[in-house]
Amino acid sequence: xxxxxxxxxxxxxxxxxxxxxxxxxxxxxxxxxxxxxxxxxxxxxxxxxxxxxxxxxxxxxxxxxxxxxxxxxxxxxxxxxxxxxxxxxxxxxxxxxxxxxxxxxxxxxxxxxxxxxxxxxxxxxxxxxxxxxxxxxxxxxxxxxxxxxxxxxxxxxxxxxxxxxxxxxxxxxxxxxxxxxxxxxxxxxxxxxxxxxxxxxxxxxxxxxxxxxxxxxxxxxxxxxxxxxxxxxxxxxxxxxxxxxxxxxxxxxxxxxxxxxxxxxxxxxxxxxxxxxxxxxxxxxxxxxxxxxxxxxxxxxxxxxxxxxxxxxxxxxxxxxxxxxxxxxxxxxx
Numbered sequence: 001x002x003x004x005x006x007x008x009x010x011x012x013x014x015x016x017x018x019x020x021x022x023x024x025x026x027x028x029x030x031x032x033x034x035x036x037x038x039x040x041x042x043x044x045x046x047x048x049x050x051x052x053x054x055x056x057x058x059x060x061x062x063x064x065x066x067x068x069x070x071x072x073x074x075x076x077x078x079x080x081x082x083x084x085x086x087x088x089x090x091x092x093x094x095x096x097x098x099x100x101x102x103x104x105x106x107x108x109x110x111x112x113x114x115x116x117x118x119x120x121x122x123x124x125x126x127x128x129x130x131x132x133x134x135x136x137x138x139x140x141x142x143x144x145x146x147x148x149x150x151x152x153x154x155x156x157x158x159x160x161x162x163x164x165x166x167x168x169x170x171x172x173x174x175x176x177x178x179x180x181x182x183x184x185x186x187x188x189x190x191x192x193x194x195x196x197x198x199x200x201x202x203x204x205x206x207x208x209x210x211x212x213x214x215x216x217x218x219x220x221x222x223x224x225x226x227x228x229x230x231x232x233x234x235x236x237x238x239x240x241x242x243x244x245x246x247x248x249x250x251x252x253x254x255x256x257x258x259x260x261x262x263x264x265x266x267x268x269x270x271x272x273x274x275x276x277x278x279x280x281x282x283x284x285x286x287x288x289x290x291x292x293x294x295x296x297x298x299x300x301x302x303x304x305x306x307x308x309x310x311x312x313x314x315x316x317x318x319x320x321x322x323x324x325x326x327x328x329x330x331x332x333x334x
């Protein structure tokens with residue numbers, strides 16, 4: 001992506017803006033599903049100079065997953081003003097004709113995403129309990145969002161089939177993308193099919209990647225924005241809890257989920273905020289499922305490297321993560 005390319009695109013979107021220029025374009029690394037770029041733009045309207053900071057999210061040549069390319073844009077558009085902190089989206093190049101690949105542009109929110117710092121820095125110790133509670137309360141609001149406003153969301157056939165639908169979807173992905181036998185994952189799929197949870201009372205918006213590291217936080221204000229919605233879908237609300245409690249997100253290398261609080265405390269705060277009871281057997285199922293999903297995401301990344309679709313070093317390193325995930329799986333279902 002180039003500054004002149006972005007400037008030309010923005011001029012086409014804002015024909016009323018005079019002397020528009022783009023500066024400080026920089027790639028933000030840390031994630032493997034989409035490219036994230038920050039930049040600043042300045043222009044003049046009726047003699048007034050306006051300066052704004054933006055984020056561009058562009059499809060990469062290859063990714064850990066093949067997903068609905070611009071679902072994230074649709075979600076941000078639908079959730080704006082719904083008491084769920086998300087960036088304000090402005091423009092979208094759906095076909096990638098102007099910016100090489102499908103891209104959308106949104107406003108830049110204040111805050112950091114560094115999960116390790118949040119979980120371990122002594123300077124942030126006092127804010128961790130506040131962020132843990134905000135994280136539970138925002139998740140409850142996500143699960144109350146009006147899914148009818150986001151028609152591009154993938155949906156299971158019914159409440160009764162939502163768990164099996166997810167299991168079979170990820171099993172297909174594993175079989176399509178695995179380059180070698182996966183005995184631990186095969187064992188886990190067998191276990192999940194025999195331990196399907198009861199259907200949820202209601203199908204909800206599932207974020208799909210709701211973890212520390214996928215939200216912006218400010219040391220004073222707490223959580224300022226929920227990011228990375230590319231795996232969002234309609235399903236069981238407990239699926240999001242299963243994902244956020246897995247061992248891989250315990251950034252402080254202790255028992256604190258997401259490096260923020262104990263599992264029991266997060267479940268209690270979520271129950272208080274949502275009015276839903278969390279079935280602990282269902283939570284275990286979704287924790288097993290989430291570890292399987294995590295491992296398969298890395299399998300798809302490895303395949304992209306082997307097939308020469310991308311030289312991204314981060315995807316190459318994913319192959320070294322799965323042994324630890326498989327060990328956690330065996331511990332959970334022993």
